[in-house]
Amino acid sequence: MRRDTTVTALRPADHVIVDADGVEHGYDRLLLATGSRPRTLPGFDGPGVHMLRTLDNALVLREKLTEGSRVVIVGSGWIGCEVASAARAHVTMVDPVPLPLRNVLGDRVGSVFRDLHADHGVTLRLGVRARGTRADGRAVLLEDGGELPADVVVVGAGAVPRTELAEAAGLDLAAGGIAVDAALRTSAPDVYAAGDVAAHDHPRHEGRVRVEHWSNAKDQGTHVAGNLLGGHDAYGADPYFFSDQYDLGCEYRGLADPAHDELVLRGDPDSREFLAFWLRDGRVTAALNVNLWDHGDALTALVGTRARVSARQLAEADLNTLTTAGAADRR
Ligand SMILES: Cc1cc2nc3c(=O)[nH]c(=O)nc-3n(C[C@H](O)[C@H](O)[C@H](O)COP(=O)(O)OP(=O)(O)OC[C@H]3O[C@@H](n4cnc5c(N)ncnc54)[C@H](O)[C@@H]3O)c2cc1C
Numbered sequence: 001m002r003r004d005t006t007v008t009a010l011r012p013a014d015h016v017i018v019d020a021d022g023v024e025h026g027y028d029r030l031l032l033a034t035g036s037r038p039r040t041l042p043g044f045d046g047p048g049v050h051m052l053r054t055l056d057n058a059l060v061l062r063e064k065l066t067e068g069s070r071v072v073i074v075g076s077g078w079i080g081c082e083v084a085s086a087a088r089a090h091v092t093m094v095d096p097v098p099l100p101l102r103n104v105l106g107d108r109v110g111s112v113f114r115d116l117h118a119d120h121g122v123t124l125r126l127g128v129r130a131r132g133t134r135a136d137g138r139a140v141l142l143e144d145g146g147e148l149p150a151d152v153v154v155v156g157a158g159a160v161p162r163t164e165l166a167e168a169a170g171l172d173l174a175a176g177g178i179a180v181d182a183a184l185r186t187s188a189p190d191v192y193a194a195g196d197v198a199a200h201d202h203p204r205h206e207g208r209v210r211v212e213h214w215s216n217a218k219d220q221g222t223h224v225a226g227n228l229l230g231g232h233d234a235y236g237a238d239p240y241f242f243s244d245q246y247d248l249g250c251e252y253r254g255l256a257d258p259a260h261d262e263l264v265l266r267g268d269p270d271s272r273e274f275l276a277f278w279l280r281d282g283r284v285t286a287a288l289n290v291n292l293w294d295h296g297d298a299l300t301a302l303v304g305t306r307a308r309v310s311a312r313q314l315a316e317a318d319l320n321t322l323t324t325a326g327a328a329d330r331r
Pocket of ligand 1: 005006007034035036037050054055065079162165195196197212213214215217241242243
């Protein structure tokens with residue numbers, strides 16, 4: 001274990017990596033698990049601007065999110081929403097999209113999160129882009145000419161995979177990450193990639209799948225260990241993550257395209273106790289449970305088996321029977 005050591009070069013032809021001190025390390029097989037870094041935004045580089053990726057980032061931020069402080073959060077994705085819900089402060093969330101989490105959850109479910117944050121006192125400035133902090137760092141400037149006073153600014157604008165090593169070594173890239181086949185092998189012999197950085201040729205999803213979730217990093221890590229030791233097994237688990245915001249807890253399984261997949265709701269979203277499904281060609285691409293915790297296995301099975309189901313069945317039928325009933329039809 002070499003702590004505080006940065007790898008600066010990879011030479012796949014020689015089976016060697018080089019660290020920042022110029023020391024070469026040979027390998028038989030190599031795993032690139034370099035993860036991602038927070039996306040920076042132009043105009044947001046002053047001392048009052050915070051990112052959230054590391055434990056140190058979190059500890060610094062915790063001291064700042066105190067009662068009475070004015071916090072502006074740039075970005076209404078998962079990081080932005082979770083920081084907003086954790087802050088005991090006056091919070092303003094700003095994002096050019098019209099609804100929080102819209103890219104992942106679509107308009108209807110995104111509106112549940114908008115109302116949740118509004119009900120907890122967050123000021124939402126949606127549909128407008130933030131263009132930077134004021135010269136004195138005490139406000140966030142908006143493209144519509146507005147200014148949001150700020151003691152603390154948190155930028156939660158997504159993550160960028162750390163592909164530099166792979167790129168410089170000439171490995172294939174895809175979907176912003178390092179291209180890997182179903183068994184998590186990169187284009188270079190004996191080099192594998194897993195976690196946030198891996199753009200995976202998933203056996204059951206279309207196109208490249210790059211997942212920025214903890215469970216994916218953990219499960220791909222375990223899986224790739226077997227392949228590093230000589231296995232050739234495809235990694236086939238579906239993405240999974242959870243989020244807790246105020247008194248709303250949710251889990252998401254699968255990978256939907258909310259702009260195109262059909263949304264099916266079970267229960268009233270405004271009650272904040274409901275299930276949401278996304279359907280494509282009669283199969284569930286993703287399922288979300290909000291403040292309901294009894295259906296986990298059924299939802300995992302529905303997403304995982306790709307059983308054929310109808311919107312009506314999802315809304316009304318006993319979910320446990322659907323995968324058994326649809327099991328015969330998994331073309
Ligand atoms: C604030 C926050 C909250 C999150 N919450 C959730 C959540 O609730 N649920 C969830 O599922 N996911 C969550 N995630 C995402 C989750 O943390 C990531 O998907 C996961 O950490 C990815 O793991 P990884 O091992 O691929 O990469 P990382 O955890 O990014 O680890 C990569 C490591 O590689 C090191 N490294 C990079 N380049 C080099 C180099 N050249 N030489 C040596 N070392 C290098 C880095 O220093 C780092 O230690 C959250 C992320 C953040 C930032």
